[in-house]
Amino acid sequence: MKKFMDSLRNRLSGLQPRERQLLFTGIVMLFFTSIYVALSPIMEKYDQLVDQSNQLKIDLQWLRQQSAVVSNLSNGCGNRVVQQGSGRDNLTKLVRRNQLRLGQIRDLNNGFEVRFSGADGNRILRLSHQIACAGFNVQALEVERSSPELFEGSMEIIYVED
Numbered sequence: 001m002k003k004f005m006d007s008l009r010n011r012l013s014g015l016q017p018r019e020r021q022l023l024f025t026g027i028v029m030l031f032f033t034s035i036y037v038a039l040s041p042i043m044e045k046y047d048q049l050v051d052q053s054n055q056l057k058i059d060l061q062w063l064r065q066q067s068a069v070v071s072n073l074s075n076g077c078g079n080r081v082v083q084q085g086s087g088r089d090n091l092t093k094l095v096r097r098n099q100l101r102l103g104q105i106r107d108l109n110n111g112f113e114v115r116f117s118g119a120d121g122n123r124i125l126r127l128s129h130q131i132a133c134a135g136f137n138v139q140a141l142e143v144e145r146s147s148p149e150l151f152e153g154s155m156e157i158i159y160v161e162d
Contacts, residue, residue, distance in 0.1 A: 111158030
């Protein structure tokens with residue numbers, strides 16, 4: 001090591017002051033350049049992670065704001081509140097609201113059997129959805145075409161226990 005240092009001193013002593021100053025400036029620039037090259041990818045990665053963290057915080061805040069909406073939509077009923085009144089009256093209103101003809105409503109142990117007819121099968125399916133949103137559980141649904149223009153159906157429903 002001592003030979004290397006002596007050799008370096010001999011070479012530096014043979015240089016003019018201007019050349020030594022230029023060599024020293026080059027070494028200093030090389031040092032700072034190597035530090036920049038080493039730290040640049042780390043800083044870029046840090047900036048990307050900060051941006052990603054900020055985006056995730058914004059997404060989390062949005063999700064918190066939407067949690068009430070999602071909980072209302074979990075059963076597909078939206079903000080509908082179970083109507084007060086007798087189950088028979090509510091079922092009659094729902095059947096008529098869907099423009100179906102009510103055949104009869106028969107009491108069962110913990111619910112009802114509803115018979116109805118109508119010209120549109122989609123209205124019957126909409127009725128079953130609305131009945132489920134009104135606080136009932138549809139146990140059975142039977143729909144048959146009695147004529148080319150008429151569907152007849154029956155539905156067994158029970159009260160949903162909270």
